[in-house]
Amino acid sequence: MSDKPLRSAPSRRSLLTGLLAAPALAATVQPGTAQAEGPRWTPQQAQAALKDAKGTKLVLLGTGAGPGVGQSRNMTSHVMLSNGAAYVLDCGMGVTNQFARTGIPFRALKSIFITHHHADHNIEYGPLLVVGWIHALPLDVRAFGPPPLKQMTEDFMRAYKQTVDFWAEDFRMKPLTSVNVQEISAAGPVTQDDNVKVSAILVEHPPVKPALGYRFDFKDRSIAFSGDTAPLEAVAEMAKGADVLVHETMYVPALETTLRAAIARGGWPMTFDVFMAHMKADHTPSEDVGRIAQEAGVKTLVLSHLTPPIDSIDDETWRAPVAKYFKGEIIVGKDLMVV
Ligand SMILES: [Zn+2]
Numbered sequence: 001m002s003d004k005p006l007r008s009a010p011s012r013r014s015l016l017t018g019l020l021a022a023p024a025l026a027a028t029v030q031p032g033t034a035q036a037e038g039p040r041w042t043p044q045q046a047q048a049a050l051k052d053a054k055g056t057k058l059v060l061l062g063t064g065a066g067p068g069v070g071q072s073r074n075m076t077s078h079v080m081l082s083n084g085a086a087y088v089l090d091c092g093m094g095v096t097n098q099f100a101r102t103g104i105p106f107r108a109l110k111s112i113f114i115t116h117h118h119a120d121h122n123i124e125y126g127p128l129l130v131v132g133w134i135h136a137l138p139l140d141v142r143a144f145g146p147p148p149l150k151q152m153t154e155d156f157m158r159a160y161k162q163t164v165d166f167w168a169e170d171f172r173m174k175p176l177t178s179v180n181v182q183e184i185s186a187a188g189p190v191t192q193d194d195n196v197k198v199s200a201i202l203v204e205h206p207p208v209k210p211a212l213g214y215r216f217d218f219k220d221r222s223i224a225f226s227g228d229t230a231p232l233e234a235v236a237e238m239a240k241g242a243d244v245l246v247h248e249t250m251y252v253p254a255l256e257t258t259l260r261a262a263i264a265r266g267g268w269p270m271t272f273d274v275f276m277a278h279m280k281a282d283h284t285p286s287e288d289v290g291r292i293a294q295e296a297g298v299k300t301l302v303l304s305h306l307t308p309p310i311d312s313i314d315d316e317t318w319r320a321p322v323a324k325y326f327k328g329e330i331i332v333g334k335d336l337m338v339v
């Protein structure tokens, strides 16, 4: 009696079905464009888009607002790739895995920027450093962000010193012991290297102070980030003439519905009014995102840090209230999308 194979070979019929399905997939999912459907791109799509890239690219690593867990969209993080150098903006949970999925090597990571100290933007900053280090992250990686980033970095490195030392000894690696941190408390120039000039603005995100927006002027492309903020003139000014503006986006009708449902389930620790007051003081409704982008005159507006971060809102619903005011290209952010 012969052994049965564990897995049967594909039948001619299933092979044919696969072949027939392929062109349809290719027609709806085009790496490097904003056409892919669903809440995220696959790592293969992102890698293909980066491989074919000419010039500076932005990858949206996480596009969900807030500390949502168990959802399709990761917490906020981005990476910009220019001339072989990688720049990470924000480190929400998931940043390390998402970075790896782009295929960008950790040794390319030059600098990390943090917009503000909410957990959905900084919780995986330390883990990115330590896990990145074992994957050849340069020891001279730099970090930028609001105070107390220096203290936070030192405290984290102290907490993980023994952990890092075990691998350093075992694998004869130079341990990651400290990170060159530059704190930012005011608007103005932040840093400059061969690829990029970075500047920051102060945004409105009470009670978080300071909370920052950033602009990256690469040689071939400028990319501005609102960070988390209430609608703000300073964001439009910062983004004036930029190629790309990544703006946080809150779709209020869906937020209210989702919030009422969560409260009804007993799964929400605060009242509707308290939470909505926070959201209105701290975040930007879709229509205002459109107004700000139009005033800034950017070519492309990327909607990200999407509130509520749920999958059931389709792209057109995200886009429509923004498009009433902004006449340029609108991209609804998806995790691993390359822009
Ligand atoms: Zn946030």
Ligand SMILES: [Zn+2]
Residues within 6 Å of the ligand: 116, 118, 205, 228
């Ligand atoms: Zn925030």
